[in-house]
Amino acid sequence: MAGVTDLISYPVKGCAGTSTSDALLTPAGLAHDRSFMVTSEEGVYRTQRRHPRLALIQPAISNDGTRLTLDLAGADTAALFGAVRLDVITSAPRRDVDLFGAGFQGIDQGDEVAAWLSEVLGVPSRLVRVPPEHDRIADGLTPGPSGYADSSAVHLLSRASLALLDQRMAERGAPPLPMNRFRPNIVIDASPGDGPDGDGDWAAVPHAEDRARRITIGGSELGYAKLATRCAVTLVDQRAGARQGPEPLRTLAAYRRATSGGVVFGTKFSVTRPGKLSVGDDVVVEEWGDAEL
Template identity: 55%
Template structure:
């Protein structure tokens, strides 16, 4: 039976994931997912592509979202009281301007020390509105291009078999930073074909394939980027004749919100053709 084997939210965009056993799925993704974002002093978002040490930061957010705890090896933990009444500032995410609530100098100094570059931390304001594209449009906080990323274990197994065949080390699932991991699908890449999916109380609609970038080359434990994998191997079999880049996993929009839990059955209501 296909079921949910992992649920992971990423409270701070680009930082380590926070695995959970159950979580509310909102219209904009897992509750508190990418609710916070690190920027430079001009408001441009930071990513592991340019700041791989973000992976060393382990955030924990309280259930109500009023407290954020940040931990990283070699520095003292920081406990932040989230304040949505602080000044708004302009932020830029993939060339699009949004607003963010600056969380003050103390957390800015903390991130600046960890990353080694002057940084600020912003929070999604309550008035935030953002529509994501794809076959099923959705909404998102500061996620790259869709509210929910789904990857199956069989998809990763297929990649790892190819890596092993060329003498490369297998990669863990966290390299791909999914929100929902599905076990029990016999074939890889079925997340590419699922068009309507019910999990627990929630219903998802397929949006698009997940385009993969250099973040997949960052060791999520050490925050160090090295080597060409998995981009090199994905280029052998996960490319599109009409789109640039390589693809693994799929983005989904939220059709019906609800609670998700580990072990929930993954029921596909309709299937479609792969975009590759």
């Protein structure tokens, strides 16, 4: 078995995450995860790939999803821009938005937050919310609903996988990286139990999560969708809001290159049974498969 060591939600796509000890797992992932997105005035999604300062924006959303606050990390920047607070708009006319070239709908959240984002990012920007009728289904071995996430609803990563990456980077003279470089939703670590080969502590084996096909956590269940393909967002220091060089992609490319050509690290899952998650919950693999790498 394994245990949950961290739960992180990202209410605004591309912005900072919020760790919590308990979370509701909905059909589209952790409650409110990627339910908002920053776009250009034309509706094209913004991401840390081109706007790394998004990482400095710290969202806070009420449990019922009706109030959203955006603030900035760091005393200097926070004092310069202040925070913006808004009542979430759910009934305005929809507008077209673009996410990786796919067309969806969004509910614009008004001029005040748009002006704040435009000033922080240095480019004209808007904030939109996923509409209630949003019916996006992400692909993968187990398709499932997803908000404005890159693909599937849940990204799971083990501490053992990160430890191996840090070890390989150290061999190249590079410093270790924090877990937030990879922006997972569920972080797991080893606890006593039986692994896929009957040798216990499966989560202590780097990338064992790649082989998990059906997972139960508490009363919820996840179905394997795909490996997580990594991009330039992993190059962004999440505390500084700036790119910091070639790692970890340089090291990952040496041992985690998929047959499709992409670099993979971590695993994406769809929600097959919603429920409540808590730090400390057992993570039980009900079905194993072969790694796709």
